Amino acid sequence: MNKSMVRFLLSKLLLIEAALLIVPLIVALIYQEDRTIMFSLLGTMAILILLGSLGIVFKPKNQHIYTKEGLLIVALCWVLWSFFGALPFVFTGQIPNIIDAFFEVSSGFTTTGATILPDVSVLSHSLLFWRSFTHLIGGMGVLVFALAIMENSKNSHLEVMRAEVPGPVFGKVVSKLKDTAQILYIIYLAMFAIFTVVLWFAGMPLYDSLVTAMGTAGTGGFTVFNDSIAHYHSSLITNLVSIGMLAFGVNFNLYYLLLMRKFKSFFGDEELRTYIGIVLAATILIWLNVSGLFSSAKEGLETSFFEVSTIMTTTGFGLTDLTVWPLFSQFILLLLMFIGGSAGSTAGGLKVMRTLIISKITKNQVLSSLYPNRIMSLHINHQPLDKRIQHSVLKYLAIYLAIFIGLVFILTLDSNKFMVVVSAAASAFNNIGPMLGTDKTFAIFSPFSKLALSFAMIAGRLEIYPMLLLFIPKTWSKT
Secondary structure (H helix, E strand, C coil): CCHHHHHHHHHHHHHHHHHHCHHHHHHHHHCCCCHHHHHHHHHHHHHHHHHHHHHCCCCCCCCCCCHHHHHHHHHHHHHHHHHHHHHHHHHHCCCCCHHHHHHHHHHHHCCCCCCCCCCHHHCCHHHHHHHHHHHHHHHHCHHHHHHHHCCCCCHHHHHHHHHHCCCCCCCCCCCCHHHHHHHHHHHHHHHHHHHHHHHHHCCCCHHHHHHHHHHHHCCCCCCCCCCHHHHHCCHHHHHHHHHHHHHHCCCHHHHHHHHCCCHHHHHCCHHHHHHHHHHHHHHHHHHHHHHHHCCCHHHHHHHHHHHHHHHHCCCCCCCCCHHHCCHHHHHHHHHHHHHCCCCCCCCCCCCHHHHHHHHHHHHHHHHHHHCCCCCCCCEECCEECCHHHHHHHHHHHHHHHHHHHHHHHHHCCCCCCHHHHHHHHHHHHCCCCCCCCCCCCHHHCCHHHHHHHHHHHHHHHCCCHHHHHCCCHHHHCCC
């Protein structure tokens, strides 16, 4: 293993995080916040700069990155960024417990949106902004962002990006990896900027618009107020956020096709059509089921569409009390937690593509029992899907279920409520945020459970394998 290159790249990434902390520092200056907050941000930056500078003093002779190094860099980067990103909260005392702060920032970078805070008003403007800013950076990917700005344009970083971009298949939109990272981030940030302006014109204050847009773009769900989107009492804002969340749950490679005027490829994409179909079907079923809880059919449809959008895209914004909804509707939302958004989007979950592949494999297996001599092929977008990818999806599902069940076992030590435990595990592992069956935050869990949930959030965001490798001794061997 090329440990020197792992050290070198991680050190660069720590310096990038130090630079990103300038943003909340500017917010602190604008709002003329207490010196303690300024010093906490500057102190964290100083630690990151010191460690990062020490790590890049000696440039590795061999700069090639193999699969193992790529996976390791991705996993360690997300853990380190979450840890150091939590320090300002600890230094200021706004989240004094390091495990709680690590949970909160892990939730931010992984765009989960789960929180241990019963009241977000305890946070200053700058740290509340930093909390949501982690959504914006983590949404498209910490390493994708780094590759977009690093000077090395070689495809030696392919394994790093491959390990972080969600979905069963990794594809570059152009031949050069750095160009791919830049194009994806330009599209992503342009959509974020447009959505910020749209929310501002819709009546949100500028600060709120920025925070909400970051939560929407990263499909994370952190907001300015405890009651989330419900605070604004605006049908327009609610519908705009619903549409915005769905837009960021689409594979960003498709937006590139749209820019290239390849409309047939965009609208003919099988995953996109399945994604929209699931959203429409779930919205209609829930609307019919909860119609008696609302004063009008319009309000019921609006709320149903919002909740389906926020859960399907794993954003986790809040609008209404889901604990009073019928079990049928809550169960649909629980299923959507597992499906998640599209591959190559900022959303979490298994991804629509994997769900589509699994359903087609299941169909083929059933048909093969009726026609044992027929050769069954599987097609996605009219193209045959390689058997290797099919097998990798099934293996991923097996590992996914094993980790999920283990996480549920851990959480049962802290709660006897089945819906709370299952939805908490699903929420963290699928990067969603809210729990079903309770109106409390993740503060109800023990420190050990919070650590397990934190690692589950990172594992879910990184498609499991990079985080698993951290705990395998062979990963750290020289060969």
